[in-house]
Amino acid sequence: MKTDKNTIDKTEKKSGGKPVSYKKDLIFIGIFLAVGLILAAVVFLGKKAGNSVTVSVSGKEVISFSLDEDLEYMIEGKDGGKNLLIIKDGKAWIEEANCRDGLCINMGKIDSVGQSGICLPNEVVVSIGSDEVTDEGPDVVVY
Numbered sequence: 001m002k003t004d005k006n007t008i009d010k011t012e013k014k015s016g017g018k019p020v021s022y023k024k025d026l027i028f029i030g031i032f033l034a035v036g037l038i039l040a041a042v043v044f045l046g047k048k049a050g051n052s053v054t055v056s057v058s059g060k061e062v063i064s065f066s067l068d069e070d071l072e073y074m075i076e077g078k079d080g081g082k083n084l085l086i087i088k089d090g091k092a093w094i095e096e097a098n099c100r101d102g103l104c105i106n107m108g109k110i111d112s113v114g115q116s117g118i119c120l121p122n123e124v125v126v127s128i129g130s131d132e133v134t135d136e137g138p139d140v141v142v143y
């Protein structure tokens with residue numbers, strides 16, 4: 001009695017013939033490195049301390065200061081709105097305001113590029129920027 005069934009699968013898979021592409025790997029590594037560098041740069045810039053404070057009312061820039069100078073400035077907002085801007089020790093914040101919600105006072109101190117404080121009722125925006133140009137600028141002294 002012979003039970004000669006083809007139970008053995010004779011399918012030989014021949015692998016090979018395709019050369020490993022090191023070039024592609026290098027390209028991918030390059031891309032990863034580039035992306036990593038960009039991300040690092042973004043994070044770095046995001047944490048970069050600003051050096052200027054720009055005040056805008058109703059979308060229009062009205063005045064800008066250097067973060068290096070300690071001062072107080074009463075921002076004349078929309079419809080008689082007032083926001084007292086304080087710049088001290090490289091940080092800026094709104095100390096007082098006559099707006100309804102007072103959210104701008106609660107925003108806290110800002111000192112990094114891209115950060116901003118907004119008073120919606122008064123349409124006041126205080127934003128931190130960075131001027132790469134380091135000129136002396138006008139001396140603003142407020143007593």
Ligand SMILES: [Zn+2]
Pocket residue numbers: 097099100101102103104105118119120121122
């Ligand atoms: Zn406010």
